[in-house]
Amino acid sequence: MRVLILSDIHSNLEAFQSILYDADSKGGFDEIWSLGDLVGYGPDPSECIKLIRQYKGKSVAGNHDLAAVGELELEAFNPYAKAAIEWTTSRLNKDEKAFLKNLPLTLEVEDFTVVHGSPRDPIWEYLVTPQSAAANFNHFSTLRCLVGHSHIPFICRPKHETAVFHDFPLDEPLNLGSERLIINPGGVGQPRDGDPRTNYMIYQSKDAIISHHRVEYDIPKTQKKMADRGLPKYLVDRLAHGR
């Protein structure tokens, strides 16, 4: 089986479509695993929900998904995120809200635990420091764990009492072997590692091989939609910088 792994689509239809097109051109995929935050920030929440539901696959909930359906306090978000969530809530129909509300916080699929933030705090924790990574290796029982939330792609390995983060080389198939790993595919709809291109991974289950890919997409088109819909300028601008 070939799996398209992605995270943090954030209502960015152009980025999501570019990934689907690119993944198709690289041999296709059988299903999608989404690591949360389908909505929030971007201009096309309903369209992104509709599109992902056309594919076989599995999704977990992210903090923006739950906030958009009233399951989390908006006070926990910064003013830009909060404004985008309020706008998102106003756009979603009943069926789309029910879909987001019913997403699980954690899934175990094959050798992976799948969460949005971290295995010990699936909603809020940003797994970005060696300390937090090392602690989190004790919070899942599968061989590997997939996380999103920080919008930064990495592979993380445990090392003695701590953990080491590695860059995820592009377009190079990596054999995962039998190591314990925490992997982040990076963000689809709002990359934050200084590279504005969108991110995804392909996992081939037969040989346990994973590859990381980045694609350009029509950023000005997404930005124009955001501006037309009155979403905060700060969120519009940051798409071009990937920060």
Ligand code: ZN
């Ligand atoms: Zn996110």
